[in-house]
Amino acid sequence: MISAGDFKNGLTIEIDGVVFQILEFQHVKPGKGAAFVRTKLKNVVDGGIVEKTFRPTDKYPQAHIDKKEMQYLYAEGDMYNFMDMETYDQIALTDEAIGDTMKFVKENDMVKMVSYKGNIFSVEPPMFVELEVTETEPGVKGDTATNVTKPATVETGATVNVPIFVNQGDVIQIDTRTGEYLKRV
Structure with missing residues (x-):
């Protein structure tokens, strides 16, 4: 207590x-x-x-929250499949249980399963991820005002605002907590 x-x-x-x-x-x-x-x-x-x-x-009473690292395997319909790397047990969670936390997570990335009394209520992606830009418009020459951004789609399908110098095929680092572009890798 x-x-x-x-x-x-x-x-x-x-x-x-x-x-x-x-x-x-x-x-x-x-x-x-x-x-x-x-x-x-x-x-x-x-x-x-x-x-x-x-x-x-x-x-x-203090609530003991358990966090266990698992590997994201694949999505099938509205189910996300994960594997415990120690026991090789697999679990599937629904889209509703996960929310939008998986929008920056690629297959085979490690995530943390957060549970209370054995019930998983949240999935925590890694804080920072590196993803390839699959689609973005080219920057317009002369449009160099400070903090000019454009939308870019990354390999997981999520959209992120990036600076105009980022091109298709570039690998960028994203903060998964805020969904913000951090730097080009």
Whole structure:
């Protein structure tokens, strides 16, 4: 059990059977009245964000989140197939369970399966990926104003805004958390 006075960013707790991750917390000691802890919590299953206040003496069980690295094999219809590289067990997850987290992941890339009590609720792609640009318009000569971007389609089918000097066939690095272009490799 963790008391609200011991909350830290990134900690996962269980409140009424729902698992939350603490995004922000603040201990508030008003001039009058009792102290309290103001928090911003993220529901780890559905991604919803909630703001709650707690008394510093409130206690909640810590939720243990498991992360296991697996290899993405292939997509078949609306199912994504993954393999545990230690046991060679394969699992398939639906498109609904994964969301859009796989838009920058190629076949045979390693991803992290995030689960609570054996139920996988999220897939974390690598933070940075290198993908080849398969389609983009050529840059217009003379269009050199700062921060000019154009859309580019990468080999996984996702679209990313890239600087005008990036051409078809270039390999670029992308931050999967934000979907932003980082650099040409």
